[in-house]
Amino acid sequence: MRRRNPRRTSAPAGATLLALALVAAACGSGGSDTVVANSDDLSHIHDLTFDEDGNLLVASHLGLWRVEGPDRAVLVGAQQHDLMSMTSDTDGSLIAGGHPDLRLDDFRADGKPPFLGLARSTDGGSSWDVMGLLGEADFHALVPADGGLYAAGGAGRIWHLDAEGNWTELGEMLARDLAIDPADTSRQIAPDYEGGVWTSSDGAANWTQIDDAPALVEIEWLEPTLILGMDEEGSVWQAESPEGPWETVATGPAGVETFWVDPNGSWWVTVEGDAISRSDDRGATWQTVYSPPPAPR
Secondary structure, eight states, X not given: OOOOOTTTOOOOHHHHHXXXXXXXXXXXXXXXXXXXXXXXXXXXXXXXXXXXXXXXEEEETXXXXXXXXXXXXXXXXXXXXXXXXXXXXXTSXXXXXEEOXXXXXXXXXXXXXXXXXXXXXXXXXXXXXXXXXXXXXXXXXXXXXXXXXXXXXXXXXXXXXXXXXXXXXEEEOOOSOOEEOTTOTTOXXXXXXXXXEEEESSTTSSOEEOTTOOOEXXXXXXXXXXXXXXXXXXXXXXXXXXXXXXXXXXXXXXXXXEEEEOTXXXXXXXXXXXXXXXXXSTTSSOEEEEOOOOOOO
C-alpha cells in the first residue's frame, strides 16, 4: 500500500505563501471579490463541517471554502490560512489549527515557526482570531470535549485546553486523527502515519498500540460502543471498543483523505484529487457532492 500524508502534513512555508499569493491575486481579478475554486485550489482537504445555513465548509491548504454546487466552491473570507484541522465548537463557532496566512501581521510570531496554534472564527470563517499557542503548535486533529478541547500536534504531542482556557501538554503521540469516547474522555483512540492504531485509557497521557487493528487513516467515536474508521483503500471498519474486534461494514471511495460523520448521521469522504462524496445509508451507496472543475486547457 502506498502511504502518503496529505491530510496531516504541510507544504513548505515558501510554497504555501506562493500559493496563497496566487489565490490573492485571483481575488482581485475579473472585477469580483468572489474567488471560485479552480481544479486544484482545494488541494489536500483536511476537515469538513457545516456553516449555520447548512452549507458544507472545506478546510484545505489554501484556506476555507464553501461548496455551492457539484463543481463549484468559493473561498470564505480573505484570511487564507493553511487549515490542517477544523471543527465546530459547541457554541457554533469554528476552531482550527495549522499554519497562518503570513501576509497578516496578527498571525506572525517573530522568531518562531509558522504555526497557527488555535484560532477561532465566530462569523463562519470570514475572519479568524488567535486563541493561543501562535508559533508554538501546529494542530492536526481537534476534538471538543467537556467544555474544552483535545488537540493532536504535528510535533507528536497531545494537548488539552480546559474550559478556563488553560493549556496542558499530555502524552506523546504523533496522531493522524483523534477520537474520544463520548461517555468517558479518558478513553481515546488515534491512528498514526504508519498504519498503526493506538489507544489511551488515561486521558491521552499514555498510549498503547492496538494489536490486529486495521490500518486506519481516519477515526470517529460516535457512541460509547460504536467506533467507525476508514482505511486508505476505502473500507469502513467498525468496533465496539478500541481493542476490537474490528469488522468491515462498508466500502467507499478509495484514496481516502478525510472521513467525517455529520450530526445527521451521513458519512462524508474526501479522496486524493479533492472529490467529496456522501452516503446517507451507512455506506451502501455513495453520491459525489463535489468534483473539482477540469483544469483549463
